[in-house]
Amino acid sequence: MSTVSGNDAAATERTRSQRVLDGIERIGNKVPHPAVIFLVLCGLVIVLSAILSALDVSVTYETTVPEPIVAEETYNGGTNEPSIEYPPSELYVHDYSVKTETTGIESLLTGDGIRFIFTSAVDNFNNFGVVAVILVAMVGVGLAEEAGLIGALIRKLVKVAPAGALTFIIVLLGIISSVASDAGYLVLIPLGAVAFMSVGRHPLAGLAAAFAGVGATFGVNFLITPTDGIVTEVTNEAIHLVNPDLSIDLTANLYFGIGSSIFLALVITFVSDKIIEPRLGKFEGTVEQEHTQETDGGPEGEARGLRFAALGFFAVALLIVLLTALPNAPLRNPDTGSVFDDSPFMDSLIFIIMLLFLVAGLCYGYGARTLRGSAAAMEAITKTFAGLGGLIFLLLIIAQFISYFNYSNMATVAAVKMSDALESSNVGPLWLLVGLIVVTIILDIIIPGVIPKWAIFAPVFVPLFIRLDVAPQTVLAAYRVGDSPVNVVTPLMVYLPFIVLLVQKYKKEAGMGTVVSLMLPYTLIVAVAWILFFVAWYLLGIPLGPGAPVET
Numbered sequence: 001m002s003t004v005s006g007n008d009a010a011a012t013e014r015t016r017s018q019r020v021l022d023g024i025e026r027i028g029n030k031v032p033h034p035a036v037i038f039l040v041l042c043g044l045v046i047v048l049s050a051i052l053s054a055l056d057v058s059v060t061y062e063t064t065v066p067e068p069i070v071a072e073e074t075y076n077g078g079t080n081e082p083s084i085e086y087p088p089s090e091l092y093v094h095d096y097s098v099k100t101e102t103t104g105i106e107s108l109l110t111g112d113g114i115r116f117i118f119t120s121a122v123d124n125f126n127n128f129g130v131v132a133v134i135l136v137a138m139v140g141v142g143l144a145e146e147a148g149l150i151g152a153l154i155r156k157l158v159k160v161a162p163a164g165a166l167t168f169i170i171v172l173l174g175i176i177s178s179v180a181s182d183a184g185y186l187v188l189i190p191l192g193a194v195a196f197m198s199v200g201r202h203p204l205a206g207l208a209a210a211f212a213g214v215g216a217t218f219g220v221n222f223l224i225t226p227t228d229g230i231v232t233e234v235t236n237e238a239i240h241l242v243n244p245d246l247s248i249d250l251t252a253n254l255y256f257g258i259g260s261s262i263f264l265a266l267v268i269t270f271v272s273d274k275i276i277e278p279r280l281g282k283f284e285g286t287v288e289q290e291h292t293q294e295t296d297g298g299p300e301g302e303a304r305g306l307r308f309a310a311l312g313f314f315a316v317a318l319l320i321v322l323l324t325a326l327p328n329a330p331l332r333n334p335d336t337g338s339v340f341d342d343s344p345f346m347d348s349l350i351f352i353i354m355l356l357f358l359v360a361g362l363c364y365g366y367g368a369r370t371l372r373g374s375a376a377a378m379e380a381i382t383k384t385f386a387g388l389g390g391l392i393f394l395l396l397i398i399a400q401f402i403s404y405f406n407y408s409n410m411a412t413v414a415a416v417k418m419s420d421a422l423e424s425s426n427v428g429p430l431w432l433l434v435g436l437i438v439v440t441i442i443l444d445i446i447i448p449g450v451i452p453k454w455a456i457f458a459p460v461f462v463p464l465f466i467r468l469d470v471a472p473q474t475v476l477a478a479y480r481v482g483d484s485p486v487n488v489v490t491p492l493m494v495y496l497p498f499i500v501l502l503v504q505k506y507k508k509e510a511g512m513g514t515v516v517s518l519m520l521p522y523t524l525i526v527a528v529a530w531i532l533f534f535v536a537w538y539l540l541g542i543p544l545g546p547g548a549p550v551e552t
Contacts (some may be wrong), residue, residue, distance in 0.1 A: 011036065018279045021517040028513015034497060037512070040398045042404055046117075050109040051406035058104035059416035062241070062459035068509040096460050098237050103409050103416070116407055116499045121400060128399035130494040131392065133350055135385070137186040138292045140357030142384025143377060145190075146366035149309055149357075152302050152356065163199065163363045167209050168269045170195060175215020175261050178221050183353050184214035185495040190502055197283065203506045204518060205277040211499060212268045212522040215487040219480035220257040220264070222248050224340070227450050230478065234454055238462035239472050252473035252482065254545040258538065260480075260530065261317025268522060275521050284390065285506055305368025312363030316356050321347075387501075393499045411447045415456045423460055429468045430538060433478045436461055437531055450483055466552060473548040481534050488519040529530060 015020065031037060107113050125131065129306025144150055161169055170192045179182025189210045219227075228250050236247045278441060322347050324331040331345040332338065339345055345352075361380075365371025371380070418439045418505045425435065440453060447453050457479065487493050496515065503510045503518070541550050 005064060012444050016280075016286075017275075017521075020518065024520065025513045025517035026429050029511040031507065031511070031513070033182060034491075034512055035394050035397050036498065037402045037491075038394070042397070042401045044273040045401065045404045045408055045410070046108040046113075049105055049113070049404075049410065050107040052105040052408075052410065052413075053107035053110075056104070057413060058102060059413050060100065060102045061419075061456065062098050062100050062336075063455050073095075081316045095411070098241055101413050105410060106408050108404055108408060113407070117413045124399045124403040125396050126394060128402075131395050131399075132433045134186060134388065134391070135500060135525070136350055136354050137183065138384050138388065139381055140354035140361065143380045144357045144361030144364070144435060145370075146371075146380030146383065147158060148302075148305070149361045149364040150191065150194060151198075152163040152306055152309075152368075154191065154198050157195060157301075163425075166195065166199065166201075167206075170206060170210050170260075171213035171268045171272070172265045174210050175265055176222060177214055178218050178227075180227050182209075183350060187353065187357075187497065188214060189499065193502065193506065197327075202277055202280040202283040205272060205280055207499075207502060208276050208505075208522070209268060211488055211519065212272070212526070213265070214299060215493070215495075216268065216485050216519075216522050217261065217264045218254075218484045218487060220260040220484075222258050222261050224254070228253075229340075229342075230451055231454050231479075233453070234458050235462060235472055237474050238458035239466070241459060242463045242466050247550065248471075248473050248476070250304075252545045252548040253477050255542070255548075256477045257480075258534065259537070259542075263533050264526060264530065267526060271521055271525050275525075276518065283506070287540065294493050298455065301368045305370070305450045307363040308367030309360040309364035312359040313356055316359045319427045320352055354478040391497055391501050395494075396495065398497065403497060405446075411452075412456065415443055417452060419457055419460045423464060425483060427467065429470050430535065431537065432465070432468070433470070433474070434531060435533065436475070436478050437482035437534070440479055441486055441527055444483060446492060448487055448490055448493050451491070453483065454479055469552050471544075471549055471552045473544045474550050477537075477544050478534060481530045482527075483532065485523045489523050490517050 028431075032040075108117060142148075157166075157169075170188070174188050174192075175186055177188050189207055192206035192208075192210025193203035194206070196209075197203040219240070231251055232248060232252065239246050239248070320331070323329050327337070331343065331348065333343040362371065362377060365377070371377050386523055422432070422435050422439050425432070427435065436457070443453055458475075462472050462475050466472065490496070491512065496512075500510065500512060500515055503514055507514060537544075538550055543549050
């Protein structure tokens with residue numbers, strides 16, 4: 001009884017910061033539906049592109065781009081159509097070069113611009129990769145949830161995990177999940193909400209902790225991720241502008257990544273437990289259990305289902321190992337034999353995750369008697385897809401906005417202008433590194449992707465810092481710090497509509513304002529704490545990776 005009255009008192013006595021976040025949520029949720037917002041933004045980009053183009057706004061800069069693939073046209077007998085023969089991939093993989101480019105604002109109200117608007121709509125949506133990623137992943141995740149496997153796994157996790165460590169475990173899993181690209185957004189964030197609710201904690205606190213772990217720290221990990229290979233190659237091309245004999249390798253930021261992962265897991269756990277959850281208070285809502293089935297046989301049936309699910313999971317995992325680990329296996333890079341570098345294995349991670357959940361869910365449903373026949377399995381997948389209808393429409397609009405924004409070149413012009421201003425500032429190396437982090441944080445609002453910003457920044461800042469005796473790996477580490485914290489609040493983060501959909505499961509009136517107010521403390525605190533962590537690392541001179549000192 002005393003606990004309930006304490007919660008009631010906490011609910012009535014809101015702190016100043018909680019009232020500010022409540023205000024942000026109210027204002028944010030009063031704006032129109034996100035689809036309407038992005039339609040307005042489309043119109044704004046169209047008009048602004050015409051104005052800036054008329055003013056002849058342009059920038060000249062150096063950027064790192066992949067070399068084009070040289071193909072030979074050959075004419076086979078019986079046809080006048082050329083066939084394109086590409087050279088072996090080892091001749092062009094990771095072949096980047098630095099080029100000088102001039103980019104101006106392209107108006108969407110010229111003849112070419114209007115033609116682009118009318119002819120690109122289908123391609124814009126078709127090429128918007130997040131749509132396919134969500135649909136493929138949710139086949140397995142949706143069936144596993146309907147079968148009851150997700151709930152059973154959460155109950156197991158709660159039993160084995162110390163109560164006080166649940167937040168930290170979820171956050172840490174979110175940080176590690178970036179090794180599987182975007183899978184953490186689709187799998188771990190929903191699980192975080194369910195895990196918290198299963199122990200009587202607010203599900204939105206679990207969702208927020210998982211989202212922060214996945215998104216606000218995306219630039220670092222305990223392991224080497226697919227993104228590391230690309231940003232390393234871009235960095236090396238920028239280095240070669242001033243020193244053709246110097247290069248960094250994939251592990252150049254490994255120590256910094258491990259240290260940052262542990263530090264940020266602790267910071268996000270603190271924010272979740274001390275700021276986010278107290279603001280949310282006690283969860284008193286209801287959740288429609290439309291994706292769960294009753295288990296036949298109670299705990300014994302659930303235990304049997306988990307055993308069957310484990311067998312199915314390990315059978316699929318063994319198959320993947322055989323298709324990957326053996327020499328000349330089909331999921332290795334056919335030219336280099338690599339498992340991780342530009343390999344079918346890395347390209348198929350989302351499909352593999354879908355397959356693992358699908359088979360494990362079917363096996364659980366059979367063992368626990370929650371899925372009776374193929375019709376039940378198809379119904380589970382159909383329910384999942386039906387719930388994604390509104391999200392898919394919203395992504396259709398967002399795909400057009402991003403395409404118009406990219407066509408106009410406004411993001412590129414903004415990035416170059418900001419980098420030029422920072423480069424011309426007369427400050428010392430450490431303050432210049434902090435400036436790079438701040439500029440990256442600001443720019444991440446309109447360019448959330450890791451690679452596009454670095455392709456512009458690297459040729460500017462890597463040579464500049466080398467001349468100041470700051471090692472390239474230090475510049476890359478600074479960029480990583482600025483690249484991630486804003487991911488969880490920027491409306492251009494492609495998974496944000498999916499997060500809104502998840503939040504509405506627990507708070508029906510929620511909107512974009514709810515998500516922003518929920519995640520804004522993470523962005524601010526992670527950004528400040530991570531900058532201080534980087535500064536301390538730099539001043540202490542700790543190597544950023546094996547053979548990768550802070551200074552040259």
